Amino acid sequence: MSGLPIEPPETMIEARNLSKTFGTVRALDSVHLSVPRGSVLGLLGHNGAGKTTLVGILTTALTPTSGTASVAGHDVVHQPHEIRRRIGLTGQFASVDGQLSGRDNLLLIARLLGAGRRAARARADELLELFALQDVAERRARTYSGGLRRRLDLATSLVGHPEVVFLDEPTTGLDPEARLGLWEIVEGLVTEGATVLLTTQYLEEADRLADSITVLSGGRVIADGTAAELKAAVGRRTVTVTLDPAADLESAVAALRRAALEPSVALQNDSLVIPIDASKDVATVIRALDQAGAEASELSFGEPTLDDVYLALAGRTPVPVRSGSPALSEGSAA
Amino acid sequence: MSATVTPDATTITEVAPAAPRRQKWPDSSVFLQIRVLTTRSLRSMATDPGVVLFGLLQPVIILFVLTQVFSKMGAPPNFPAGITYLDFILSAVLVDNAVQSAVQSGVGLVDDLKNGVVARLRSLPIMPSSLLIARSLANLVRSAVQAVVILALAFGVLGYAPAGGATDVAASVGLTLFMSWALGWAFIAAGAWLRRAEPMQNLAVIAILPLMFASSAYMPVEDLPGWLAAVAGVNPLTYAIDATRALALGIPGADAIVPALVIGCVIAAVGGVLAVLGFRRPLH
Structure with a gap:
């Protein structure tokens, strides 16, 4: 410094x-x-x-x-x-430069940046070590x-x-x-x-x-x-509930809706994904299931991922229009 | 250039990955940039002899094939008296070699554009045209090395016996190399604008072959059919070949030397300007 x-x-x-x-x-x-x-x-x-x-x-x-x-x-x-x-x-x-060895690539740039021969060699050695390239240092980069x-x-x-x-x-x-x-x-x-x-x-x-x-x-x-x-700002936490095979899916969904939650049925048909706003909503989920007499065999809590963020935000905006293509190609990520 | 070596070297060896930032090296001079980049081009040639051999292929094939095929033919009416066909076409073979080498300097630039070397160099605090100048100098060296090989073959194997003295032959070769350097700029410019290998190769084949045949390279212009003679009359290569031939063989035609030099300078100047302009355009 x-x-x-x-x-x-x-x-x-x-x-x-x-x-x-x-x-x-x-x-x-x-x-x-x-x-x-x-x-x-x-x-x-x-x-x-x-x-x-x-x-x-x-x-x-x-x-x-x-x-x-x-x-x-x-x-x-x-x-x-x-x-x-x-x-x-x-x-x-x-x-x-594929024609040059790894070391020579580094030396070339160091010399162009104004390093003297010795300084360039020292810097090349240092970087080869830092990047674990010593073993291949003398091989041509195209290999x-x-x-x-x-x-x-x-x-x-x-x-x-x-x-x-x-x-x-x-x-x-x-x-x-x-x-x-x-x-x-x-x-x-x-x-x-x-x-x-x-x-x-x-x-x-x-x-x-x-x-x-x-x-x-x-x-x-x-x-x-x-x-x-x-x-x-964008992602919502979710509670995923896997119901016991004996439980009635429809009455569980109805009970959750009465509790102002918006469950969606996941692929396997016996699990529900419920977006929640705050941690206390987890208790609401459990109470609603209890009222419906539905036994949960598995309950998990999911933090939103950046994927959700990205899809939620980027999905809204049209992807850039390449010349010659029609104006709208919405949400390519989805 | 090497004045700062010692302090830098000591500082650097102490720098661990997490060490504080060190002082900058001073900017490299343009001269150093050109030297370092020229060395780099020559080094890739030296480590890849195939490139040099390939460049020699066409001139050497023409040298052997044409001398074998045409040497037994009766001399055309306007053929210079007392000159063997080998002596006659050797200047043309050297110019052909110069042209091939010039093409390669453009191809080399296209390679650099393609493999990202140019993108890397553009992010450095250097003069971007250093790379172009380095390419042109490396071309000159390559052309000279190849000319030495051709001359060795001609003297040693085929019995080349130019009438001009050693100085005149050397001057002839020097003029050939000057033409190679000048034409190199034309192809560097082509590479800077085309930026792809295929059109470069096509250009080389489409432009060079006819230019060589529609010239005084293999036959005196006066012996060519009328329309070909007309083309040959305005072909810059005719001037280059006539001038180098006149020097090497001590025959008339030395009046082509000045036009050849002027043409070379014009090609280099126009090519140089176009090369810099083309090279400056954004990569994407």
């Missing part, structure tokens, strides 16, 4: 009214973002929601059609060079498996000790073990003080890694907040 001449700003990623159109397609529509230093923002959305376009603008690969954005206190349109000095980018597809390439790709984007790291669907196509390893690395980055913007289609991933989550659909922000806030 001691060597920094100017203390970097507290808000490391900021977007105001950011829009981007490609021809007639509105890829981003008045997006607002604010990511404090040292935090992880999870950008959640399906294919075509605008995640990659947003990352493209923030990493200065694309220019916005309107609105402003800054990264590490620098404007994306007017100070792209300053931003590139401070960011690391891992795109959707591994950007490594790597998908997981190895991903790891090398991420290592490459961290060569310059970036202050802000952009990870565009970093775990797409990874096996569960590799995904877990990558999550740990991202968590390590944050401990190191980096700010991370992570796009993902995996709700589990956003839930696990992100301090706050922004949900994109059709180029618009349709929700943001912490995982808990989103769940509270």
Whole structure:
């Protein structure tokens, strides 16, 4: 910390009214973002929601059609060079030179970032170790498996000790073990003080890694907040009751309705899913079943998942219209 | 460039994954960027000899096939006196090699665009055109290496005996390499705009083969059929071949040297500008 001449700003990623159109397609529509230093923002959305376009603008690969954005206190349109000095980018597809060895890929980037030969070698060694790539360091990257390439790709984007790291669907196509390893690395980055913007289609991933989550659909922000806030705002807790075979399903349903609950019958026909608003409603459920003389063989309590959040929010908004396709294609996720 | 090595190296070895952030390296100079990226291109060529061999294939085949097929034929009326057919076409073979190498520099750029290297480089604080310049320099080196192989074959195996002195032959080869560098920019520009390998290869086949045959490469222009002679007369490759041939063989045609140099400069300048413009466009 001691060597920094100017203390970097507290808000490391900021977007105001950011829009981007490609021809007639509105890829981003008045997006607002604010990511404090040292935090992880999870950008959640399906294919075509605008995640990659947003990352493209923030990493200065694309220019916005309107609105402003800054990264590490620098404007994306007017100070792209300053931003590139401070960011690391891992795109959707591994950007490594297959002709070069893993080590040479890292050395190349370190030299381009201004490291001397020795400094570059030291940094490459360090990253090879951190990403457990020592054994394959001298092999050409084109012989790597998908997981190895991903790891090398991420290592490459961290060569310059970036202050802000952009990870565009970093775990797409990874096996569960590799995904877990990558999550740990991202968590390590944050401990190191980096700010991370992570796009993902995996709700589990956003839930696990992100301090706050922004949900994109059709180029618009349709929700943001912490995982808990989103769940509270949209998802409802449920009680699932599996009835004893002897119990009468219909009288149980009628009793629950009288208690102002809205049970729905699940697939197996002998279990009921009952959305509830508060914990005390669990008692109401049990009382109603008792009155109906229905014996429950199993009773479970379900927290809403981010999947519910995502479906509830994203399902409402049309997915982005690709040129040439009809205007409405509602809720592709359902 | 290496002034900051020691402090950096000591700081770095101490940095554990969870250590505090360190100071930035100073930006690399454009010169260093070009050098590092050129070395990278050359290294992939060196570790993949197949690429260089493939580039040599067409010139060497033409060298052997044409000399074997046509050397026993009666000389066409306008053929320069006292010159063997091998001596005559070697300049053309070298120019063909230069063109093939130029095509490869465009193909290399397309590969970089496809495999994400360009996307990576664009997120770095470097001058993006460094990659283009590096590609063009690597092309020059490749062209030179291949020219040495062809000359070795011609001298050692086929008995090439150019009438010009060593200096003139060297100047001839130098002019060929200049043309390769200039044409390289045309193909780098094509790669920057087309961005896909297939149209690049098609362009190479469709443009290069006719350009080579509709020129003074394998037959004096005066001996070509009328319409072909007309095309050959305005074909820039004719100037390049006439100039390099005149130098190597000490025959008339040296007046093509200046036009060849001018044409090369124009191709390099226009190609360079188009390459930068095409390369600047967003990737998606």
